Amino acid sequence: MTYILMAEGLSFGYSGQPNVLEDINIQITETEKVGVIGPNGAGKTTLFLLICGVLKPGVGTLEAFGDRVRHGVFQPETGMVFQHTDDQLICSSVREDISFGLQNMGLDDREINNRVTEVSGITGIKDLLDRPPHYLSSGEQRLVAISGILAMKPRLLILDEPTSDLDIRYRRRMIQLIEGMKEQTLLIASHDLEFIIETCDRVLLLDDGGIQADGEVVETMSDRNLMEGHGLEVPHSLTSTYHRHRGA
Amino acid sequence: MHVPDGIVPAWVAITGYAAAGGTTWFSLDRIKRKYENPREMIPTASLLTAVFFVASLIHIPMPPTSVHLVLSGLMGVVLGWYAFPAILIGLFFQAVMFQHGGLTTLGLNACIMGLPALLAFGIFRLRYLRGGDKPGPSMIFGFLAGFSGLVLGALMSSLILILTIPANLDVSVERAAILSLLVAHIPLALLEGVFTALVVLFMLRVKPGLLEAELK
Amino acid sequence: MIIEDIASVPAGNPLYRWEPRTKLIGIMCLAFAFAAVRDLRLLPVMLALSLFLFVLSSLPFSYLLGRMRIPGIFLLAMAVVLPFFSGNTVLVQLGPVSLKQEGCVSLLLIAVKFLCIVTIAVVLFASTPLTRMLGSMRSLGLPPLLGDMMLFTYRYIFQLAADFHRASTAACLRGARMRSLKSLKTTAYIVGSLMVRSHERAERVFHAMTLRGYGRQDMDFYKAKIRPPDVIAGSACVLAAAGFVLFQLLMP
Numbered sequence: 001m002t003y004i005l006m007a008e009g010l011s012f013g014y015s016g017q018p019n020v021l022e023d024i025n026i027q028i029t030e031t032e033k034v035g036v037i038g039p040n041g042a043g044k045t046t047l048f049l050l051i052c053g054v055l056k057p058g059v060g061t062l063e064a065f066g067d068r069v070r071h072g073v074f075q076p077e078t079g080m081v082f083q084h085t086d087d088q089l090i091c092s093s094v095r096e097d098i099s100f101g102l103q104n105m106g107l108d109d110r111e112i113n114n115r116v117t118e119v120s121g122i123t124g125i126k127d128l129l130d131r132p133p134h135y136l137s138s139g140e141q142r143l144v145a146i147s148g149i150l151a152m153k154p155r156l157l158i159l160d161e162p163t164s165d166l167d168i169r170y171r172r173r174m175i176q177l178i179e180g181m182k183e184q185t186l187l188i189a190s191h192d193l194e195f196i197i198e199t200c201d202r203v204l205l206l207d208d209g210g211i212q213a214d215g216e217v218v219e220t221m222s223d224r225n226l227m228e229g230h231g232l233e234v235p236h237s238l239t240s241t242y243h244r245h246r247g248a
Numbered sequence: 249m250h251v252p253d254g255i256v257p258a259w260v261a262i263t264g265y266a267a268a269g270g271t272t273w274f275s276l277d278r279i280k281r282k283y284e285n286p287r288e289m290i291p292t293a294s295l296l297t298a299v300f301f302v303a304s305l306i307h308i309p310m311p312p313t314s315v316h317l318v319l320s321g322l323m324g325v326v327l328g329w330y331a332f333p334a335i336l337i338g339l340f341f342q343a344v345m346f347q348h349g350g351l352t353t354l355g356l357n358a359c360i361m362g363l364p365a366l367l368a369f370g371i372f373r374l375r376y377l378r379g380g381d382k383p384g385p386s387m388i389f390g391f392l393a394g395f396s397g398l399v400l401g402a403l404m405s406s407l408i409l410i411l412t413i414p415a416n417l418d419v420s421v422e423r424a425a426i427l428s429l430l431v432a433h434i435p436l437a438l439l440e441g442v443f444t445a446l447v448v449l450f451m452l453r454v455k456p457g458l459l460e461a462e463l464k
Numbered sequence: 465m466i467i468e469d470i471a472s473v474p475a476g477n478p479l480y481r482w483e484p485r486t487k488l489i490g491i492m493c494l495a496f497a498f499a500a501v502r503d504l505r506l507l508p509v510m511l512a513l514s515l516f517l518f519v520l521s522s523l524p525f526s527y528l529l530g531r532m533r534i535p536g537i538f539l540l541a542m543a544v545v546l547p548f549f550s551g552n553t554v555l556v557q558l559g560p561v562s563l564k565q566e567g568c569v570s571l572l573l574i575a576v577k578f579l580c581i582v583t584i585a586v587v588l589f590a591s592t593p594l595t596r597m598l599g600s601m602r603s604l605g606l607p608p609l610l611g612d613m614m615l616f617t618y619r620y621i622f623q624l625a626a627d628f629h630r631a632s633t634a635a636c637l638r639g640a641r642m643r644s645l646k647s648l649k650t651t652a653y654i655v656g657s658l659m660v661r662s663h664e665r666a667e668r669v670f671h672a673m674t675l676r677g678y679g680r681q682d683m684d685f686y687k688a689k690i691r692p693p694d695v696i697a698g699s700a701c702v703l704a705a706a707g708f709v710l711f712q713l714l715m716p
Contacts, residue, residue: 052637074639086661087630090653092453104639132454134660148638252535253585254577255542258500276609286609291666291673294616295624299662301617302624303655309644326659337614341621344589344597347531351492351585352499421549439648446652447659455660 002066003027004156004185005051010060012050019058020046022209028185030155033178035196035217036189038206039231044189045083047206048158051187052080064156076105079154083161085141089133094125094144097133101152119151123177139170146177158187163195175199193221193235205230249318249405250339250357253350256412264356271332271362278329289330296327297334301341308439315436320361321397322444324368325390326451326458331365332358356408364400368393368444372459386452386459387445394444395437402433472523473591479521480591483694484600490701491588495581497705503712504569507576513704514580521587531586532579539578546571594618596688620662627658 005028013019020043028034036044049055050062056071063069064078082088091097095116102112120126123143128136133144142162149157163171171192178186178199190196196203196217203220205213207230213220221227222238280286300319307314323331336358342348349357375381375389406429410422451459473480479487498510518528551566589597595615602611631654632642640650670678 049633054633054637072636074636074641076639080634080637082630082634084630086657087627088634090631090635090650090657092450092653092656100635100640101638104641134454134657134664152638250538252538252578253495253581254499254579255538255574256499257502258496261496261499272607272610276607279609287612287678288670290609290612291616291669292663294613295620295662295666295669296659297613297617298620298624299655299658301621302628302658303651305625306628306651308648308651333610333613334617337610337617340614341618343585344594346534347582347586348534350535350581351588352495352581443648443652446649447656450653450656451659454656455663458659458663 003063004030004032004065005187006061006063008061010050010062011058012046012055013058019209021050024060024211026204026211026214028187031183031185032202033186033200034188035200035203036187036206037191037193037196037203037221037232038212042206043209044206045160048080048160048187048189051156051158052078074104076101076152077154078156078158079149079152080158081145081149081160081162083164085133085138085145085165088145088148089141092132093130094120094133094136094147095129097144098129098148098151101148105152115151115153119147122150122180123147124173138165139167139173142166142170142174143177155183155185156187157181157184158189160189161191162188163190163192171195193232194237197221197235197237205232207231249360249401250342250349251353251360251405251408253352256353256356256408258352260408260412261352261356264353264359266355268332268336268355268358268362271359271366272336275329275332282329293327293330293334296330297337300334301338304338304342310435310439315439317443318361318398318401318436318440319443320365320401321368321394321440322447324365324370324397325372325393325444325448327365328369331369332362335362335365360401360404360408363404364397367400368397371396372448381452381456381459383449383452386448390448391441391445393441395441397444398433398437398440399430402430402437406430472527473521473587477520477522477591479517479587482591482697483688483690484592484596485604485688486690486694486698487588487592488597488600488604490698491584493702493705494584497708498577498581498584500709500712501577502573503715504573505715506708506711507573510580510708511576514583517587518583521591523587523590527590528583528586532582535578535582539575542574543571546574600688624658624662628654631657 005026007024007026010021010024010026011019012021024047036047038044046055050057051064051069053069053071053073053075057069061068064075069075089097091100098116098119099112102115107115116129117126120129123146125140125143125147128140128144133141136144142165146159146162162174166174175195175198178188186200188196188200200217203213203215203217204211205220205226212230213223213226218238221235224234227234276286279289283289300323304317304319307316320331320335323334327334336354339349339354339357339361343351343354372389372393375385378389379385403426406426410425410429448459475481494513501507501510547563547567548561549564549567550570551564553565554562555565555568556563592600595618598606598611598614598618601614602608606614632640632651635647635650635654636642641647642650
């Protein structure tokens with residue numbers, strides 16, 4: 001069986017510093033939606049940058065779509081939406097920004113136009129296309145950033161803290177958007193555990209440079225000892241369920 | 249384009265400091281006249297100075313070598329009268345952090361980069377004679393600002409180096425040396441011109457205010 | 465390229481304890497005196513003085529070497545040109561090229577001056593945290609507007625460098641080749657975006673600062689007391705500098 005993503009004994013440290021990630025083993029199959037949780041500085045973003053080929057693994061193997069991830073090579077099949085949209089939105093209009101990756105993929109203008117229209121329909125930002133991305137609300141910016149990646153039709157989509165700057169309404173839109181992504185494989189890092197519960201069917205707990213837990217979302221996150229042992233809390237919705245069950 | 253320590257005679261270095269001091273004073277005077285509270289623009293000017301500092305570290309390959317952007321022209325276009333103090337500050341930090349440039353030649357280097365920035369500032373203003381803030385003229389004058397900023401800087405540094413080096417070169421050799429140094433800088437000047445025009449176009453679309461009167 | 469506001473010279477070092485204003489004046493005078501050297505007899509003195517300051521700073525040699533790399537390229541270019549093109553007195557004839565005495569002398573002069581000035585500049589900056597340096601420059605008469613700009617610029621350089629780095633990583637992940645001429649437009653866009661965002665951010669920074677009373681008084685800056693040893697060290701440098709100049713004026 002080929003995995004969409006497979007890491008074996010993966011370690012990484014920034015030069016001259018102790019390893020940020022140590023002996024990471026992950027297998028993710030097609031269309032899985034996997035949440036990545038863990039305290040600040042656990043290495044979530046580092047892991048993502050490794051998967052994208054931005055960083056070079058120290059030891060171990062890292063394969064995406066059955067091939068070794070090549071360092072520094074453009075791979076539109078893996079798309080990553082950065083935690084801060086400021087890092088990603090650089091063009092002078094939303095349309096141009098969504099086209100950015102498509103142009104680099106070498107697509108022709110008609111295809112680019114089609115994809116921009118299609119993706120902006122999905123994310124619901126058609127009326128923003130001609131505005132500079134710098135002056136949109138943070139919710140709108142988030143949608144534009146995702147559109148820029150979605151347009152490249154990645155098979156593996158990585159979202160780094162997608163809800164950190166969203167209000168309730170945009171957070172709901174984000175959840176609906178992800179629910180609509182039936183074909184993509186998703187990797188979502190978030191401190192918003194309720195968001196993970198709603199969007200993912202599997203969760204990885206990353207701390208101290210290693211994967212401390214890997215399992216079904218509700219089951220893993222209800223484990224109070226596990227969660228509190230790694231600087232997290234059991235999400236409220238799960239505790240109330242827990243209490244109700246105990247009362248009954 | 250940076251003149252390092254120990255190469256030019258002391259009097260040239262001291263003259264550089266004097267000229268840089270005078271130009272800074274003149275710029276600050278212009279800034280004070282323009283603003284009731286000149287401090288209001290300090291965060292903006294400083295953050296933009298930091299952007300330029302970072303941008304000047306970008307290396308762009310130009311076979312057979314790679315070059316870094318000088319950005320005098322763009323600084324003049326965006327910072328106006330703040331350009332000279334900004335360049336002085338940027339060079340100070342470069343000297344402190346990377347020993348890029350020099351301690352005794354800080355004033356001289358500020359003039360080599362800063363006076364072209366003021367020239368570019370002037371050139372970019374000329375666009376008001378030709379259609380103002382329309383994309384076409386803005387890009388053309390942006391290109392000219394970036395291009396001439398670099399050419400003037402290259403001319404100044406070549407002149408200073410060749411004329412003050414303690415060498416008994418004869419006049420024809422000197423002239424040839426200066427000319428070839430200038431010619432060698434033409435591709436760089438084109439690069440700066442195009443880069444400046446691109447940033448100008450970006451600003452025009454995203455935040456035209458930054459190109460107009462805010463800092464000038 | 466992250467550099468924190470700490471000095472590389474350990475805090476107990478005499479150079480670190482040397483009060484920044486007298487240190488700045490002393491070392492600057494020395495640097496200019498070095499720049500003014502034309503007499504070859506002064507080179508050993510200059511080297512000895514620089515070496516003394518460097519050894520006193522207890523900086524590792526590799527630190528100095530690292531700092532010499534960028535400006536050293538320039539020196540290398542000089543070394544290629546000067547000995548062959550400058551002067552008339554031929555020392556060695558190597559086929560069509562001839563090594564000339566005047567060129568070699570000026571190269572020696574330039575190289576030693578360069579080496580010495582860079583060394584004492586490294587000692588000066590490595591033994592003084594930058595905020596202290598800026599504070600002392602202000603109390604020496606740097607215009608407040610310039611002083612404030614320097615502090616702010618310094619505050620944001622590292623943040624913006626990190627911002628730039630992340631933005632270019634994000635662009636690379638969308639297929640931009642940042643290390644090619646084709647990326648000029650992308651680079652221009654990133655720089656433009658940084659400028660636009662910095663501009664907005666600066667407005668917020670300014671509001672936050674005025675709310676905390678900025679502009680009512682000069683910003684606080686570092687003031688260390690000048691003690692007798694500081695004056696002695698500073699005067700020693702100034703005297704040495706004067707000695708260099710006088711020697712060349714008086715001695716034939």
